[in-house]
Amino acid sequence: MSEQLRAPFGTFPVVRAALDACGELAAPVADVLKNWEAAGSVLWVDTDPEKADTSVFCEAYDAPLEFSANCVVVAAKRGGEVTLAACLVLATTRLDVNQAVRRHLGARKASFAPMDTAVAETGMEYGGITPVGLPDSWPLLIDEAVAAAPHVLVGSGLRRGKLILPGWALVQLPGAEVLPNLAS
Incomplete structure (x- = not known):
């Protein structure tokens, strides 16, 4: 008999090793997991897609907001060039697009990427975009609080x-x- 996996927080109906749930993931995410050393540390939890938005999700699944991170796709512009990047910040904070992101990317202007651009460029659904499986050429800016989280x-x-x-x-x-x- 196999041992039931448990999430470190929250109340989820199904918890599986992410490697065992590749069929439940967007293709770019599954592709990264199959070849990533850290994949054994990743869990997948089944959730209702109608409750994917952060605040609704956290309430529905008793997941602390401070353990939830948002992946935001930004478009940084300098001259005629646009650089897409992803930023990962805790849900309890606000991404500093106009200062921290813009300066770090050396852009004249930075803003949230249009939804259709974010979806097309990542191969992921809006409301489910994750840092796992992003295009390798993109900068992935991670707030230090996210990196330090257990x-x-x-x-x-x-x-x-x-x-x-x-x-x-x-x-x-x-x-x-x-x-x-990166966030305040």
Whole structure:
């Protein structure tokens, strides 16, 4: 008889090793997990896609907001060039797009990427975009509080389901950079 996995927080109907749930993930996320050293530290939890938005999700699944991280796709512009990047901040904080992100990326202007651009470029669903499986060429800016967290909840690439993983694992993703004061 196999032992039932448990999430480190929250109340979820199904908890599985993410590697055993690749069919429940967006294709780019599953592809990264299959070849990532840290994949053994990642859990997948089944959730209702209608409750994917952070505050609703946390209430529905008794997940502390301070253990939830939001992955935000930004578009940084300088001259005629646009650089897409992802930023990961705790849900209890606010991403500093106009100062920290803009300066770090050397852009004249930075803003949230349009939804259709974020979805098309990541291959993930809006409301489920995650740092796991982003294009390798993108900068992945991680707030230091996320990197230091023992466990954080992020999207799975789809609105159904979430991933729970240690903050240290996120730092190992391609393009990852930990920044102080990325969020306030």
